[in-house]
Amino acid sequence: MLLGAVRRWWAQVGPYYTKPYRDVFIGVGIMTIIYYKISYGGKLKKPSH
Amino acid sequence: MTLSLFNQFLSPSLMWIPLAAIALALPWALFPHQTTRWVNNRLLSLQSWFLGQFTQQIFLPINSPGHKWALLLASLMLFLITLNTAGLLPYTFTPTTQLSMNMGFAIPLWLATVVLGLCTQPTQALGHLLPEGTPTPLIPVLIIIETISLFIRPIALGVRLTANLTAGHLLIQLISSATSVLLSVLPAVATFTITLLFLLTLLEVAVAMIQAYVFVLLLSLYLQENV
Numbered sequence: 001m002l003l004g005a006v007r008r009w010w011a012q013v014g015p016y017y018t019k020p021y022r023d024v025f026i027g028v029g030i031m032t033i034i035y036y037k038i039s040y041g042g043k044l045k046k047p048s049h
Numbered sequence: 050m051t052l053s054l055f056n057q058f059l060s061p062s063l064m065w066i067p068l069a070a071i072a073l074a075l076p077w078a079l080f081p082h083q084t085t086r087w088v089n090n091r092l093l094s095l096q097s098w099f100l101g102q103f104t105q106q107i108f109l110p111i112n113s114p115g116h117k118w119a120l121l122l123a124s125l126m127l128f129l130i131t132l133n134t135a136g137l138l139p140y141t142f143t144p145t146t147q148l149s150m151n152m153g154f155a156i157p158l159w160l161a162t163v164v165l166g167l168c169t170q171p172t173q174a175l176g177h178l179l180p181e182g183t184p185t186p187l188i189p190v191l192i193i194i195e196t197i198s199l200f201i202r203p204i205a206l207g208v209r210l211t212a213n214l215t216a217g218h219l220l221i222q223l224i225s226s227a228t229s230v231l232l233s234v235l236p237a238v239a240t241f242t243i244t245l246l247f248l249l250t251l252l253e254v255a256v257a258m259i260q261a262y263v264f265v266l267l268l269s270l271y272l273q274e275n276v
Contacts (some may be wrong), residue, residue: 016117019117020121023160023162026164026267027156027159028157030156030157035153035230038068
């Protein structure tokens, strides 16, 4: 049921995500990196003392 | 706990569970989905009419390759207008007061228009950096100015939406707290502040809708230049 819902969703939005919105994903990636750097300062784990 | 005027803008959480996700999912929950019926009910017909009119209005000046962005810009408009207007209700959280969210929309979408323009028509996209009819001595200065204005665009887009909504919410809080204090002390002055608060609320409803429209309109203009 869940897989069917995902397939139906992808059938509707897949043509958009794979072609016209590729340029948007560049900006999404850049923003993800910027937010990660701001939120965590580039560190994955907090140093344990 | 000492509260300041800016506490209303804190991202809400309940026992360390962030509730901002519920606020962001509200527009999806509020609007009915399309059905396969030939004639829908009144609400769905009104929604379809509004979306059709809006999309037609926005995409009239854009060339046909840009029409692929219709779904993105129409859904963005509906999302922003719902978040902005729902945030005017008491005790609600407005996600669009957060600069992080607005920049998260502005930068990727602006960058997408620039990348699209540079990939499909690089000469024309670079030609936008120099307006037609520029006197020759001014060309170097104007190219620098146009480049700066190009890079200012996403910042302006994000900050415009944030600042308008934040300022509106702050004003409402200030005037309503002044009213509640004055009601017991100087009722005559309180009637003036109540009237002011009513007019301000009307203004904020208009600003909420206009700012969402302006955000999407500017993105469509940037798309129009590059497609």
